[in-house]
Amino acid sequence: MIRIESVTKRYPDGTMAVDRLSLEIPDRSITVLVGPSGCGKTTTLRMINRMVEPTEGTILLDGADIQRQPVTTLRRSMGYVIQNAGLFQHRTVVDNIATVPRMLGWGRQRARERAAELMERVGLDTALAKRYPYQLSGGQQQRVGVARALAADPPVLLMDEPFSAVDPVVRKGLQDELLRIQEELGKTIVFVTHDIDEAVKLGTMVAVLREGGRLAQYAPPAELLSDPADAFVEDFLGADRGIRGLSFLSTTALELTTDPVIPPDATAERIGAADAAHLLVTDGEGRPLGWSEPRRLTAGDIRPDRLLPYGRPFVPGVDSLRVALDCAVLSPTGWAVAVDDAGRVRGVVSQQTIGDAIRTAHQDGRTAHQDGRAGDEKVLG
Amino acid sequence: MNIFDFAHAFFGDSANWQGYDGIPQRFLEHLQYSLLALAVAAAIGLPVGLLTGHTGRGGNALAFIANAARALPSFGLLVLVVLLIGFGLLPVMIPLVVLAVPPILVTTYEAVRTVDPSPVDAARGMGMPESRILFQVEVPVALPLILSGLRSAAIQIVSTATIAAYVSLGGLGRYIIDGLYQRDYEKVVGGATLVAFLALVTLVLFWAAGRFTVSPGVRRR
Numbered sequence: 269m270i271r272i273e274s275v276t277k278r279y280p281d282g283t284m285a286v287d288r289l290s291l292e293i294p295d296r297s298i299t300v301l302v303g304p305s306g307c308g309k310t311t312t313l314r315m316i317n318r319m320v321e322p323t324e325g326t327i328l329l330d331g332a333d334i335q336r337q338p339v340t341t342l343r344r345s346m347g348y349v350i351q352n353a354g355l356f357q358h359r360t361v362v363d364n365i366a367t368v369p370r371m372l373g374w375g376r377q378r379a380r381e382r383a384a385e386l387m388e389r390v391g392l393d394t395a396l397a398k399r400y401p402y403q404l405s406g407g408q409q410q411r412v413g414v415a416r417a418l419a420a421d422p423p424v425l426l427m428d429e430p431f432s433a434v435d436p437v438v439r440k441g442l443q444d445e446l447l448r449i450q451e452e453l454g455k456t457i458v459f460v461t462h463d464i465d466e467a468v469k470l471g472t473m474v475a476v477l478r479e480g481g482r483l484a485q486y487a488p489p490a491e492l493l494s495d496p497a498d499a500f501v502e503d504f505l506g507a508d509r510g511i512r513g514l515s516f517l518s519t520t521a522l523e524l525t526t527d528p529v530i531p532p533d534a535t536a537e538r539i540g541a542a543d544a545a546h547l548l549v550t551d552g553e554g555r556p557l558g559w560s561e562p563r564r565l566t567a568g569d570i571r572p573d574r575l576l577p578y579g580r581p582f583v584p585g586v587d588s589l590r591v592a593l594d595c596a597v598l599s600p601t602g603w604a605v606a607v608d609d610a611g612r613v614r615g616v617v618s619q620q621t622i623g624d625a626i627r628t629a630h631q632d633g634r635t636a637h638q639d640g641r642a643g644d645e646k647v648l649g
Numbered sequence: 650m651n652i653f654d655f656a657h658a659f660f661g662d663s664a665n666w667q668g669y670d671g672i673p674q675r676f677l678e679h680l681q682y683s684l685l686a687l688a689v690a691a692a693i694g695l696p697v698g699l700l701t702g703h704t705g706r707g708g709n710a711l712a713f714i715a716n717a718a719r720a721l722p723s724f725g726l727l728v729l730v731v732l733l734i735g736f737g738l739l740p741v742m743i744p745l746v747v748l749a750v751p752p753i754l755v756t757t758y759e760a761v762r763t764v765d766p767s768p769v770d771a772a773r774g775m776g777m778p779e780s781r782i783l784f785q786v787e788v789p790v791a792l793p794l795i796l797s798g799l800r801s802a803a804i805q806i807v808s809t810a811t812i813a814a815y816v817s818l819g820g821l822g823r824y825i826i827d828g829l830y831q832r833d834y835e836k837v838v839g840g841a842t843l844v845a846f847l848a849l850v851t852l853v854l855f856w857a858a859g860r861f862t863v864s865p866g867v868r869r870r
């Protein structure tokens with residue numbers, strides 16, 4: 269675990285970059301430092317690998333002061349990824365990735381094999397191995413940067429806005445890739461970004477910093493969204509934090525109904541019996557076909573091309589409440605369709621019911637947070 | 650008679666290809682002076698330029714010294730040194746080295762100082778020692794510029810090494826000085842042509858050195 273203990277950094281020109289910051293960075297998880305430009309994120313990150321020395325305070329790595337070991341040893345135990353990848357122009361992709369293993373004295377062959385292995389891990393085609401950095405796209409360069417940082421299998425990974433110079437589509441790909449790699453490798457990652465969406469998506473814990481390098485809030489992303497500590501954090505989270513917070517709520521407990529769901533061979537009685545403005549017609553295997561008002565349906569002659577589209581379905585337990593709500597909002601009838609893994613209808617749910625589920629979840633969440641706080645106070649007291 | 654006729658007459662005379670005043674001998678002498686001067690200038694200019702460029706410190710002092718050195722006329726310096734220490738190889742080497750150090754020093758400094766800082770930052774962050782950062786990260790990228798500094802120094806040395814003849818040494822300057830003294834313009838033109846040829850050879854050699862030592866990733870080809 270990395271412990272930052274009331275660390276202050278004042279640059280020689282008097283700039284207060286970080287002000288008595290204390291953070292506990294848990295092992296094997298992604299901790300995100302987020303905040304507006306100039307709030308001291310980079311400075312904080314660089315104090316962890318001693319690229320910047322703190323003015324006051326200490327940083328502990330697994331209980332030991334990082335000042336105690338030689339700086340090169342410390343840095344070799346921490347991968348470092350920066351914004352523009354910082355690749356070595358004169359070296360090919362494999363040789364870039366093999367840099368640290370070579371520095372640690374590995375043979376050329378072994379280092380190259382390791383590099384090839386890492387290319388696959390970060391989703392790079394090994395056909396790119398012999399290319400030079402200028403022959404790669406920005407996203408590919410960034411992947412090489414990540415592979416290079418992982419090459420010697422360091423337990424810690426420090427990342428400073430690694431994905432901010434690529435377009436949104438590539439960025440999403442890189443973020444998903446990082447989450448996947450993290451699932452496999454379980455590194456202790458400290459990730460700097462100024463993008464709150466990225467922070468919420470990647471972070472197990474998110475530290476929001478404000479100007480002058482002071483900690484505004486340190487919390488898991490769901491708590492951050494539901495319970496911002498103050499106006500600054502709330503403002504920083506943006507106008508739709510409520511909607512975004514729904515990504516952390518599960519649809520497992522959502523109450524589904526199969527009342528308005530009818531098979532393609534439904535009888536006139538079944539159609540007449542349903543007490544709903546719209547009915548969802550499925551095919552013979554139970555997959556959704558579309559919605560229709562009951563009076564427009566003729567038993568025995570249901571025409572799929574006359575049905576209203578059912579929009580995008582969601583998978584309960586897999587998709588979040590945010591997805592379910594989105595499905596309901598996009599559905600022409602206001603009802604979201606829930607399906608199983610095979611795409612068969614499990615039931616439908618109205619915006620009303622989703623709204624109730626959100627309210628319940630928020631109530632439960634609030635109680636949970638309050639309990640958590642009380643616990644914290646006990647520890648501190 | 651035009652200069653082509655002079656050159657033709659000079660190179661056509663078989664007597665000019667033999668003996669202690671023959672073309673091979675003088676060419677070799679010129680080459681020796683030039684290489685020695687370049688080696689000494691590089692031994693001074695490269696380490697200082699690399700170090701100041703890497704640390705980014707001392708740039709102003711460097712520019713001042715380099716400009717002062719550039720302002721010294723080589724011939725004047727030669728006369729001064731001869732007056733001070735007498736004839737020999739040393740008084741020829743001093744002005745040549747003084748001439749060659751500034752371009753090597755200043756371009757090397759600039760070449761290293763202007764290397765993209767992010768790979769250097771990445772290298773330092775992965776625990777690379779400073780010497781390794783200099784030689785394995787900065788120099789390979791700065792190499793084309795460093796070579797261009799060495800190249801202009803070499804060209805200036807080759808053309809200025811003719812002054813060796815003033816202090817009774819050999820080299821291609823002999824033809825020019827003796828020719829002017831004897832009003833033998835064949836000799837003057839022949840000597841000047843040889844100096845130009847050596848300069849050209851120097852250019853080709855540096856071009857080849859660039860081809861073989863600069864990474865394709867830096868050349869971007």
Ligand SMILES: Nc1ncnc2c1ncn2[C@@H]1O[C@H](COP(=O)(O)OP(=O)(O)OP(=O)(O)O)[C@@H](O)[C@H]1O
Pocket residue numbers: 279280281283284285304305306307308309310311312462
């Ligand atoms: N070497 C330095 N000397 C003086 N001041 C510095 C130095 N580096 C950073 N600062 C100042 O310290 C403060 C914090 O800088 P830092 O780079 O840590 O911010 P940041 O949160 O990473 O910002 P950004 O999102 O723009 O990258 C800023 O006011 C910056 O101007």
Ligand SMILES: [Mg+2]
Pocket residue numbers: 309310311
């Ligand atoms: Mg920054």
